Amino acid sequence: MTENVHAEEPPDAVERPEAEDSIANDSPAQFVRWFREVAPYVHAFRGKTFVVAFGGELVQAGALNSLVQDLSLLSALGIRLVLVHGSRPQVNEQLRLKGIPQYFDRGLRVTDAAALECAKEAAGEILLDIEAAFSQGLPNTPMSGSRIRVLTGNFVTARPVGVIDGVDYRHTGQVRKIDVQALRAVVDSGSVVLMSPLGFSPTGEAFNLAMEELATRVAVVLRAEKLIYLTETPGVLDSDGSVDTELARVDAERLLQQKTLDEDTAYFLEHASRAVKQGVARAHLLPYSLDGSILLEIFTHDGVGTMVVEDTLEDLRQATMDDVGAILQLIEPLEQDGTLVPRGRHAIERDVEKFWVAEHDGIIYGCASLNIWREDRMAEMACLAVHPDWQGEGEGDKLLRHIEARARASGVRRLFVLTTRTSHWFIKRGFVPSSLADLPRDKQATYNRARNSLVFIKRL
Incomplete structure (x- = not known):
């Protein structure tokens, strides 16, 4: 288990950002009203566990720092966080630079030895980028004077996907077991848990995992309040092109059966529906391209993405x-x-x-x-x-x-x-x-x- 701690003590007097002063001075009543409206959500989610999953596309798009600032706010409000990152575009880029061909089947990468090494390198780089982002403590940001502890560890035991219809997936794996006791102990300590899409067999063999499957399994075993996928898609769209902000699980499954959704949305919606079916209270599909989408989804009535629940929340x-x-x-x-x-x-x-x-x-x-x-x-x-x-x-x-x-x-x-x-x-x-x-x-x-x-x- 590795640890990254930002323990800088806050100064006696912290200069408030100009934007904050502007909000308070321009419309103090509006600010007070907003703060009071947010309070019930803060109370409702304090002490609850959120699993937040995002692909390497978010990192590639330069959205990591703003996301980490938002996550730091959630942590400061008493929300327990488990982060699961992906690395597909980074692996693809490394394979391309090395002139190594890529193979996919059924949406899964066929991970040979060379691809596995690229997956390890990519996961390591993103892990360091995330830890660095949590350690910034930049003035005039929500990270100012923060104390965020980020922990990683070998919580996941994996097994090989094996051979399906004659295709040997080599080092592509599936989650066999999650060390729930160890994971829950870290979450309960108030630390942010960071998980890479890699798992290891009892014999020490490494496997490349799908970020979506790993996040779903973690959310289920932790009985998380929320599973949040930050994706390239805006969520599930209605016939008029607007985002369907809330879906009962049975309606989500009906949409999947109709096969009218684009491939990426359907893939995430399938995992969200599965998580809710297995006991996760709510699963969300949010666009990472919208700055602050995770805050808007959690602290506003309608949110900005698609939320899947067992029954509609109205x-x-x-x-x-x-x-x-x-x-x-x-x-x-x-x-x-x-x-x-x-x-x-x-x-x-x-x-x-x-x-x-x-x-x-x-x-x-x-x-x-x-x-x-x-x-x-x-x-x-x-x-x-x-x-x-x-x-x-x-x-x-x-x-x-x-x-x-x-x-x-x-x-x-x-x-x-x-x-x-x-x-x-x-x-x-x-x-x-x-x-x-x-x-x-x-x-x-x-x-x-x-x-x-x-x-x-x-x-x-």
Whole structure:
């Protein structure tokens, strides 16, 4: 096991980058809002393991330094990192310079003795480049004053691919076993683990491995929260050319069966789908050509690449006591501006079973409550709130449709709302102006005449 440590102590006073000063001075409110919005993701992923895989193409494109800075930020936020790099273009270049022919079959390199030596040299060079990037500690960058420990080791036992349909793959190998205990110990120590696409047999024979297979196996055995592939492709594209930001695994497998994807995208999507099927929470395909893509994918709602999950992460579910704090955060701004009736924590806790929440990737971004009067076959939808960042995307409509479906399932024939600010929104969705006398008597008795809310009713 080898170790590379950058242990430079931070100075007593670190000069802030000019860009940071510009952001804070130009729009302090925007900066504060952004920081608060990112906080739930930081909390959710602290202590979780991410496996990040990238090919030699990323290194060749000069994107390594910016990636390492982003990874250093993730490490500083408490995210545990395992990096798996590839080296195909570097191996190809060395073989070309030496005048050695290359052979591929079924997408795998046939690794003869000469190709294996080139693979070792290429892996060694990239390994040193990555360690050097982690050791920079450049002023005015996220690496300033950092302390990042990078560890490598012989965690992988490999076996030969063998002979398939008469083709002897020689020193091309497959992962036989990963030393999970040793790997987890290093990850738990807070060090960044760096793995090259090489494995060794119990007899000491070296094998050239596919980076994608190695990363998938590592993510599975570590039960990683995320497996992230940084690729030359933008992700899976829809028919209109836009990136499909989220795919359920079954949908990913359906796409693969249709064989309509380009070869590179299909290859990465196949490994991402396999990882999720075997227990990895989420697998991502991100373009390394977009600076900061890994940060944008992790810390924004929609991300910038394609994420594969066992089931889609958009979820509408009944609230629990654990959701009370998030509900209060959603509705408090609307209470303050008079859109919603003020409710205290006690009221939310008392009625929490009446609330439904909209959740994405563990973040609650919307809520609504449903109060039923069974004898009148009526129900009230109240406390409809959607976080500002999710407004305009149809999330309010999703909550409304869900509440309507729950009301119908309970035998309700009419759904009503009381509102002072959003009359037109409800009218556009089939609600009609009504009077206080049209409401259940119990609701009439508790009506707040000081607010003078308008009554709207929709037949279900």
